[in-house]
Amino acid sequence: MSEEVHETPSATPNFQTELAAQLAELMPEVIADGKVDVEKFKELLDGDATDSSERFGLFWPGKKRALRAAQEPTTATLRPDVDNSKDWDTTKNVFIEGDNLEVLKILQKHYHAKIKMIYIDPPYNTGNDFVYPDNYKEGLDTYLEWTRQLNEEGKNLSTNADTEGRYHSNWLNMMYPRLKLARNLLTPEGVIAISIDDNEAPRLRQLCDEVFGEANFVAQVVTQANKGGRDYLPLAQTHEYVLIYARRYSDAGIYELPKIDNSLRFQDGLGRYECRELRNRNPRFNRANRPNLFYPFYVDPNNVDSNGYASVSLELDDRHTLEVYPHNSQGNDSCWRWGTTKAGQNIVQGDPDASQIVAKAVRTGGWNVYEKNRRSTQKAKTIWDETEVRTEAGTREVRQLFGKSMFDHPKPVDLIKKIIALATRPDADDIVLDFFAGSGSTGHAVLAANADDSGNRRWIQVQLPEPTTEASEARRSGLETLSAVARARLSLACYKLDSELASQTIDTGFRAFLLADTSFSKWKVSSDVDRTELEQHLFDLRVSSSSDDALADDLLTEILLKQGYSLTEKIAPVVVAGLNLRTVGEGVVHAYLDEHVKPTLEQLRAVVDEDPARLIVLEDAFQGDDQLKTNLAQLCKSKGIEVWTA
Incomplete structure (x- = not known):
């Protein structure tokens, strides 16, 4: 009957066992008596294996224990919190209150390789930031322990002062297992973006190189967080970073952003366009090494439109009489970006709108040849200094929703919307995950992005019930935890969109869940329980x-x-x-x-x-x-x- 009745697994996947199974499938000869033969494994890899005594990498106290924390299964669960939800029956958005390490394990079963984008704004480790503690024995105990604000020795866990001696190690031990689990959730095209400042940016870069692979690094974006700068430093610091990695660089879904700088200045019967010089401006390319890209255009200098542009031809005729070759600013032979075949496909004689190549006289004499560039998008740059991405914009957004300042330094919605535009498509049902939700900025940003383009993106937010401070506006308003602040903000944002988008059908709800111990007593026993306790547990199961x-x-x-x-x-x-x-x-x-x-x-x-x-x-x-x-x-x-x- 065991083959006909399936038993629900008691815990999340055991990643060590699954990895060994994958190795057995790939290289069966490395498995001996059910265990991995490490020496055989190294022998098969031979020249691809590194000398463990001399290699480059990021090492810190507690790293092995942090890895085990990610691999250790959990029996914890999530319980529906319908009273704190909105549109429970129809929504596809999710808010989870609980420790993100445990929650990431719970999400592995269904959401493995299903998350298109992850954005997180983790603690920056300034010494006063809360750093999640892990006892590496039972993750749920860590969460329950922290909610009491004290560890087993009665020591306060709300800070990570640099006087403790393991200042950076504590932060790395917190981040490492969470990033390991997060990577599993990304789709092959998925992208993770992490906000960080100078305190841990160098170590985060190395950590991500290890977890995601150095070859999957996409960019380190500099954002202007504060235009005036933090003037208590020797140099007034105005910047933070967004570190971006792909699950698989070759497959990464990185999209261009809409142009917002009015660069499409001209218009014809086919729409707006800008003129982009057809000459290749890269000094490495010239007539000598690109001879097929060195050829003449012929210009009609007697018929110029209102913008000063004239038609061109690849052949000399009675109208197109002026010969133009590609030359650089020193007058030396250069080359075009297009060959004659592509150029010919983009020239339509007698139809100035359809012809995508034009020429214009320049002030220094002579003529330049241009492509009509109609693209309304462009690649994102690595410096973001728009007013909308500064921290003050995030503070203003929260104040407008609540009528008061409920959260310090929230990330601006437009900053996260920009990342969402980089990594998701509106019609693809992409899921966006944030497991350091803070005040809920990421969920708010997904809602706003969907409102802008009628998108179907969905979000999952995870936030620890970190207590709000006694003197805060949040506490005075009855919001005792940061997770309560986030839920309240998301509810307000949803209802605000409901009123603004009466005729637009986007998902403005969310299901709320709470991290909890399992509801099944048979699953509560841990692997290191002593014999007496195990016997009592088995007896209890009879009831x-x-x-x-x-x-x-x-x-x-x-x-x-x-x-x-x-x-x-x-x-x-x-x-x-x-x-x-x-x-x-x-x-x-x-x-x-x-x-x-x-x-x-x-x-x-x-x-x-x-x-x-x-x-x-x-x-x-x-x-x-x-x-x-x-x-x-x-x-x-x-x-x-x-x-x-x-």
């Missing part, structure tokens, strides 16, 4: 495997997550033969989760007759009746239905 206070929707959410379903599945109650069930999707999954009411075989037969693709039954619902369970398995097998227990 019940699920928590008595767990709601059906809590149980179903946990089961679906661990089976690989998304956080936005459409779930509805349904009654079949007197049994209260939940359906997932369009009846694709039926779930019976009432441990107190044992179903009869006839009732289960009626459920099977509904013909779902998968049937989930709480183990406790069988109340120890193995025959009933076996009969259900046979019914489902005859109909081709997967049956799962939890």
